[in-house]
Amino acid sequence: MSTPEIRIAVDCMGGDFGLPVTVPAAHQFARQHPDTRFLLAGHAADIESALAKLGGPDRDWYEILPATEVVTMADSVEVALRRKKDSSMRVAVQAVKDGRADACISAGNTGAWMAISRYLLKTLDGIDRPAIATSIPNQKGGATTMLDLGANVDCSAEHLLQFAIMGSALASRVDRHKQPTIGLLNIGEEVIKGNEVVKQAAELLRNSGLNFYGNVEGDDICKGTVDVIVCDGFVGNVVLKSIEGVAKMVATMMRAEFKRDALSLTAGLLATPVLNRLRDRVDNRRYNGAALLGLRGIVIKSHGSADAYAYGYALARAREAVQNGLLDGTTSAIDRLRQSLLAAAAQSAKLTNQTSDPAP
Amino acid sequence: MSTPEIRIAVDCMGGDFGLPVTVPAAHQFARQHPDTRFLLAGHAADIESALAKLGGPDRDWYEILPATEVVTMADSVEVALRRKKDSSMRVAVQAVKDGRADACISAGNTGAWMAISRYLLKTLDGIDRPAIATSIPNQKGGATTMLDLGANVDCSAEHLLQFAIMGSALASRVDRHKQPTIGLLNIGEEVIKGNEVVKQAAELLRNSGLNFYGNVEGDDICKGTVDVIVCDGFVGNVVLKSIEGVAKMVATMMRAEFKRDALSLTAGLLATPVLNRLRDRVDNRRYNGAALLGLRGIVIKSHGSADAYAYGYALARAREAVQNGLLDGTTSAIDRLRQSLLAAAAQSAKLTNQTSDPAP
Known part of the structure; x- marks a missing residue:
């Protein structure tokens, strides 16, 4: 072989x-x-x-x-x-x-x-906590990678950044997205834009060298706005189960409506190939296999x-x-981040030295 | 009149x-x-x-x-x-x-x-922060009242208790549920059971005199397990939009599949009454009208x-x-809670006095 x-x-x-x-x-x-x-x-x-x-x-x-x-x-x-x-x-x-x-x-x-x-x-060097990631089918015909889904209930901004690194590696190595786009799950512009941790995480992500798209909202998961969506494990777990719940409800209601009377049954029989195609498109069995990353x-x-x-x-x-090579992908992503942080720190130190240099 | x-x-x-x-x-x-x-x-x-x-x-x-x-x-x-x-x-x-x-x-x-x-x-006496509540259609043919949906991003356990009081009043006065059941949105038993705030809120709810069902998960929203689901505004906002996103995706995919070829179009025409009934059951226009409570x-x-x-x-x-009389309902619910807290405090003081009474 x-x-x-x-x-x-x-x-x-x-x-x-x-x-x-x-x-x-x-x-x-x-x-x-x-x-x-x-x-x-x-x-x-x-x-x-x-x-x-x-x-x-x-x-x-x-x-x-x-x-x-x-x-x-x-x-x-x-x-x-x-x-x-x-x-x-x-x-x-x-x-x-x-x-x-x-x-x-x-x-x-x-x-x-x-x-x-x-x-x-x-855990890998540079990763404080492992996270759980899965794929959720989206409207574009692909799937959105989402993490964390429940391993970490209370997260800091740094944890969310680490999730982004791990999710990006997963999406590029396993789902073959080149430079996957990363979205940070947040709430709408309506009221207050997210909590403090999410605000800080956005700042970190902007300077991470990752392909950071910006904030996304709940409906962006199924829209397929980005390749990877990052959130804390409490939110991720609740959202994933809510989505599964709606899908089940719609399927149950559809079955009930197609069984309501003889005419509906006939329509249902004729519509079977269409409904099967629909079912296949959102069949979560095809998206089975969450990854424990980090x-x-x-x-x-x-x-x-x-x-x-x-x-x-x-x-x-x-x-x-x-x-x-998911593991290699993750470690090199961590290394790249470390280097860009070091470079930024060196740059900032240089600037500080220049400004603090006493005039001759 | x-x-x-x-x-x-x-x-x-x-x-x-x-x-x-x-x-x-x-x-x-x-x-x-x-x-x-x-x-x-x-x-x-x-x-x-x-x-x-x-x-x-x-x-x-x-x-x-x-x-x-x-x-x-x-x-x-x-x-x-x-x-x-x-x-x-x-x-x-x-x-x-x-x-x-x-x-x-x-x-x-x-x-x-x-x-x-x-x-x-x-705000009403006893309410620190107003909350936004809406109804989400569920599998039982009714709707689940959910709050907060984005007014309060960071919440304490006391805030969640207040949301439960307001949600309970809304469900009993406007949706005519007698003694509405209250669920606290949490994550599955799999990993760690919720964050500290949610754990404390469960404790408060158990002693509140409200009809507290216990923890519920994301899929319970559409299952209709309880009448009212309480969560912080970040989670509520993300979940609501995620649910809207799935519903839109399924509708879009269904339209596309029924338009794919002549046979599908025919099946779609025959299935129109069935699909319309389905649409009516989950039509979120019928659930329009969020309440700003408190x-x-x-x-x-x-x-x-x-x-x-x-x-x-x-x-x-x-x-x-x-x-x-939603406002009366809310203020009397607050009063009832206050009385039961006072009674509990008096009871506890009595017990403390009894134990600390010096022997004659």
Whole structure:
């Protein structure tokens, strides 16, 4: 094989469904991508039997990483970190830390997944806090990358700047946007323009060397005004779930209206291809695979309710992040920022020296 | 007439369209509601000619409040308050202050409208800051009242409690929910449960005597889990606009898909009644009319882009707020809270005395 192998460690036990989704999804992915190998973390016997059900695939594609424990949705971060030291989550992240895997993925408890990843892998130099980023389909036919989505509830302006760097690297390396445009989520001109942290963050972003577009508002997410939108984790989490809520409401109401009477049913049947195209355009399964950014390793989070189809998209995010050098992209973005800050500081020191030079 | 007259002061000049929307909407409303009279604030001659265009309606329905200035969307709060002292906005609010009108309404610059209302009317006893509330259609066929939507960017836990009181009064008096359920907007259990202010607010709400449901998440807005959702103005503004953005995106995509080819066009024609019903269910024109709560007077804000149909809904909100005693409802809710806090304090003092009583 000419391309180097990409090795993804999968927490097979996580998510609403666990093995019946994770193993078939990995299998399907391995068949489609001969450059990808999987390290399957979880109960060894159960993984073996899940593989056997798939008709005995090429066992060279898989290595099993035995783990005796499973982090549940109800487990606190404390329990996940301190008590379940042999969890499938931890074993998957450890494989990345040990250099045995290039990326890891879980559909389980987000808080635990973040805490374990952060504890084992640590953050990159220049990043104080990791962040969660995902893609939201937009009107332009693409997707808007948004972060943070809940890892950081209270953020400083510097944190928002770091999110912008990480989001920019993700958008350029994984979503192939050249010099991605960055928007800072803010409120309208109507009342008071944003809080103090957002105002300071805008100032930092203007001097960051990033392709900063300026402030954006809530409706810019779906408009696709910019490639990356930055906000604190409280706002990001609430907005993402609000958007999912509207989409669900519209889908539910549409189904109800098309079932109301015989005429509507007929119209619905005829409209099926149109409605399916519409559904495909906004199908959030195609945007599955949030990235936990800012860590010394590639860590992906699948939606807990993902089916094998959706899980495949999250695996593809992991593969693309490895293949396109997301980590290198992030560290060089941090370096560029550092250099431009140093240059600005040197320039400012020079100016200060010139002004403070006593007249001869 | 058996019912007392309701007098609404209208800033006729505000909004994207001004007179061509506000005057016909008021006229239509007066025809439908014989108990309602209008005080029309703005350029007197222009209002007269707008009325004349309507075929000379019953002039007793209207009184003109002449105003020589107009607050524009570009005007800062400073300009609106200090320089344009004879604006149609200000004249409309002044009519409420003077007791000549029971409510006032504008479709103009929200920040200016809030600032002028607050400056002239002042806040109710027990309310530190006014808030903006609106209704968002939900899956249950009703609407969820949400506040604050941008008047207060940085909020304390006490502010959130006050928003809950005001929102509860609005939902019970205007939307006729008995003991409205109150939800506090927060993020999922996944990571960290909300920031410190939200945690403290939950504590206050639990002891408030209000019908507090607990924390809700972004998707609960459209699910209709509770009657009223409370959040700070930054989050509320971003969420409201995000929701509007998704709705617009889905509508745009749907139109595009139904126009793609001849077959889709035919399906679209057949599906028209179904799609119209769907549109009506989520038509935000029917939910026009945000309330500026916590002021010593009823102040309504129409969407700037409202047409006469949508403006009529905002006028209806104003009328219902007057008719159902929104202000009384708010002040008695504040009083009830004060009494329950006093009772709790007395109880706690009694307990402290009992424990600290020296043994005889």
